[in-house]
Amino acid sequence: MAEPQRIVIVGSGLAGATAAGELRAKGFVGEIVLIGDEPHRPYELPALSKGILLGDAEEPDWVHEEDFYATNTIERRSSTEITEVRLGERVVVDATGERLPFDRLLLATGSRPRTLPVPGADLAGLHTLRTLDDSRALLAAVRDGGRVVVVGGGWIGCEAAAAARKHGAEVTVVERLPLPLHPVLGDTIGAVFRDLHEQNGVRWKLGVGVAEFGGEQGRVTGVRLDDGELLPADRVVVAIGAVPRVELAHAAGLELSDSAPGGGVDTDAGLRTSAPDVYAAGDIAAHFHPRYGRRLRVEHWANAKDQGAHVAGNLAGGAEPYTASPYFFSDQYDLGMEVRGLANPFRDQLVVRGDLAAREFIAFWLRDGAVHAAMNVNMWDDGDALQALVDNQAVVEPGRLERDDLAGMVG
Structure with a gap:
């Protein structure tokens, strides 16, 4: 060419x-x-x-x-x-x-952002979060506190909930799945994030969806769940993916x-x-x-x-393949984390190094003995080793991941 x-x-x-x-x-x-x-x-x-x-x-x-x-x-x-x-x-x-x-x-x-095709979805006071203008508008809405309902317990929903709590809002998160972040983290690690938010004052409504948004004079006043419960709301964040x-x-x-x-x-x-x-x-x-x-x-x-x-x-004329491993980070309250690679938490073997209750740990997801993903939570010294283990899909005995020097496993 x-x-x-x-x-x-x-x-x-x-x-x-x-x-x-x-x-x-x-x-x-x-x-x-x-x-x-x-x-x-x-x-x-x-x-x-x-x-x-x-x-x-x-x-x-x-x-x-x-x-x-x-x-x-x-x-x-x-x-x-x-x-x-x-x-x-x-x-x-x-x-x-x-x-x-x-x-x-x-x-x-x-x-x-995905939107919810339910009655009341066009009411004022409903927010999504994708652009700089979205973020500034949502900040203006939550910085005075009030009652905030977050629809969606993924990464954006969890971060929005944490921010709203910092501003003094009363926060409820509605999530259809049994735990926040369930598809990407599974039961054990998903429960860590559920507990983190509960300990910071968030109320969870898990395993239930939204039937409609209620309002008065064109503005949202509540969220009706599909089990019939009505959650009063001064503003709503819809964070159900993109x-x-x-x-x-x-x-x-x-x-x-x-x-x-x-x-x-x-x-x-x-x-x-x-x-x-x-x-x-x-x-x-x-x-x-x-x-x-x-x-x-x-x-x-x-x-x-x-x-x-x-x-x-x-x-510009090259043909090089893109081979980088997926990477993501999040900060919520006093929890900071990074995740590298791709896990299937319902198929992969979970190995935990550290203390889940203290929220200082590294989680590994192994498939056929190989490290396919790793998440470090409030532990920051082994990033390079974790990257290499994931990039190489290193085969490591689970017990070694729990206790041995990680840098020594990188060949």
Whole structure:
């Protein structure tokens, strides 16, 4: 393929903005156009449910300094909606009808929060958390306390609950599953997070869903559960996951995934889609991972950052596979944690090193004797060893993981 002269990136989140910066860092001298529908310059998402929502930070972590894009001759178009990708013409079209040509195209359109299709879902006082503006609006809503109902016991729901408690709110979390974070952590570790929140004053409503939102004068006043109970609420946070924004890709005829959880845009190991000069990264990429031998779609911060950096080389002419292990971190109250790899908690063997009750431990998930995932909770000295064990899917006897030096197990 001929070297590209003009690369267009649709999506100015972490993946897209990182790719733009890395293209310049790798010596690409052609045109780069970075297009996003938000008014803000590119920022990272973790602070939205952590520092900003806690009131500890006023701004997110910006991907680059404000003058970076001009200094590096990256054309940044904010508040710009792309409505169409025309592969045959090699152009994208914005909402005004302007056609923007490309030699290579990166789709990094991210995801949007899921909503609940129940009566009252359009009432004022219902919040989702995905953008900087969402975070600032939710902070303004919870910082005076009141009664907050969080729908969803995943990572965002748990972090939102912790932030609301810090601001003095009375918090109830509604989760259909038997425990928070159940699909990713299973029974034993999920119970750690349930107990953490209970000890910090959160009330759980587990194993039950939402039937409707009640309101007066257009504003939410309560949450009716499907067992009939009514939870009074001054505001509600709906945190039931996200869906990839694949509409552009679908309309353009790119292959979508029917195997990766949540769908996404099919890519090969190098993040190239079914169209040779079109790539996808971040939340929308259903990427074929060589180590796992299947497609993964990972919505976490590190995946967007690392895929954005990696895909830059392939946009400029490379064909290197992306092989990084998934990584995620969370801070809730006095608990900080990191998780590396992919666990199936209902299939894998759980091995715990440390003290669950004290919330100072490392959890390992083993499959056929090999370490497939590891989570360190309030223990910070073994990150490199944990990364190597997961990356190499090291085969280690469970007893050694419980007691022996972890760095010594890395071959």
